[in-house]
Amino acid sequence: MSFPKNFIWGTASAAYQIEGAYNEDGKGLSIWDFYSHEKGKILHNETGDVACDHIHRYKEDVQLMKQLGLRAFRFSISWSRIYPNGPEEVCEAGLAYYEDMIDRLLAEGIEPFFDLWHCDLPYWVMERGAVLSPEFVEWFRVYARTVFTRLGRKVKYWCTINEPSINIMASYAYGANAPFHENFDEAILACHNGILAHYAAVQEFKKLNLPGQITSVIHMEPVYAWTIDPKDQEAADRKQAFYTGWWLDPMLKGHYPEILKDYPYIMDKLPENYQKDLEENFVPMDFIGINYYSPGYARYKDDGELYYETIHNTALPRDDYGFFFYPEGLFDMGIYLKQTYPGKDIFITENGFGKKKWGNLDEELEDDYRIDVIREHLRSMSRAIQAGVPYKGYFHWTIMDTNELYAGGYNYMFGLTQINYETLERRPRKSWYYYQKV
Ligand code: NOJ
Secondary structure (H helix, E strand, C coil): CCCCCCCEEEEECCHHHHCCCCCCCCCCCEHHHHHHCCCCCCHHHCCCCCCCCHHHHHHHHHHHHHHHCCCEEEEECCHHHHCCCCCCCCCHHHHHHHHHHHHHHHHCCCEEEEEEECCCCEHHHHHCCHHHCCCHHHHHHHHHHHHHHHHCCCCCEEEEEECHHHHHHHHHHCCCCCCCCCCHHHHHHHHHHHHHHHHHHHHHHHHCCCCCEEEEEEECCCEEECCCCHHHHHHHHHHHHHHHHHHHHHHHCCCCCHHHCCCHHHHCCCCCCHHHHHHHHCCCCCCEEEECCCCEEEEECCCCCCCEEEECCCCCCECCCCCECCCHHHHHHHHHHHHHCCCCCEEEEECCCCEECCCCCCHHHCCHHHHHHHHHHHHHHHHHHHCCCCEEEEEEECCECCCECCCCECCEECCCEEECCCCCCEEECHHHHHHHHC
């Protein structure tokens, strides 16, 4: 396999998952800090209070990244470190911390790729109505403007919202994540607000005339029809539109997917003036960021709602976390994205494989399975590039074991580096050396 010379090799991670220091230096609580202290919400009641202690060890971690040969590090800013109690008062210590981290990355030739919102909404936002509040868009705008004004000249790649389909949709409709709501009607409204908040951040970014580029990172499954029945193909197209197009269409084209407009189950739940909202606020984002873990399958279902059901293709190998291994998906997805949203560069902003910890730290360093996962996905990407897909970078999830979001706690190993959670020692795994060579 081969890759262009300027291809960006990175890893991804997120604030809540590795930082720790959850109440230090003026930081406010996030919704994950709040829920993880409530019994029964997170597996084994594990919290992010210490996590990987990255806040106290980021200098050491940047050195680890340097040794790994990273060209870019994707990370998120914790909104509650910047605005701990409300949109009125900014916390200087939070801004200073991220600025120092960015400076250290740049000094080692590592491009920072920063996300504004990776699931950890401030607790005050939740108390005031969260994403459903009519003020949400303005809170996000204020936060984005502050961050861009201070850090925008140093960071080339920005992301507004990580995985809104999970961060917003699944968290409001299916209770998958904090704030654990289960209300589909509410979820559609929250999603619409999420898109407007994304627009607001892109508007601020453009107003400041910054040198970088901006996106929202979308969790994508290339969706396949379960059988050759044309009805199943239609179901697959609809699932693709609802899961991915729901975000990428408004973010790149300024409207919701055409194919969904005849589905009242979704469209009737949008606010009356939704089209005007989009038309008046739309600013296209600059590139596409995709998190790819698993493919999706759909079959027609006459349910009067979404008219499809999701099927799990259990013939595929699966990791302990639940992701199905299908590297070819990266090829198909690249072709689909190139055809549907022409002219936009695409970054794979996450891809990885979760294994359950089995408790023997030495043995857990031998992660040949992760090497296979990386190699096969890169092969597929390289093939896609040869077929003309504008893939510009790959970020492996993740640099070190983390506090897995989505209520998984510290039970899964996704890291190129192992964390000993008792001593916080970092030890590179076999896959670390493989990725270093790549
Ligand atoms: C996607 C999310 O962005 C990240 O937070 C999570 O840990 C990984 N997937 C693995 O589930």
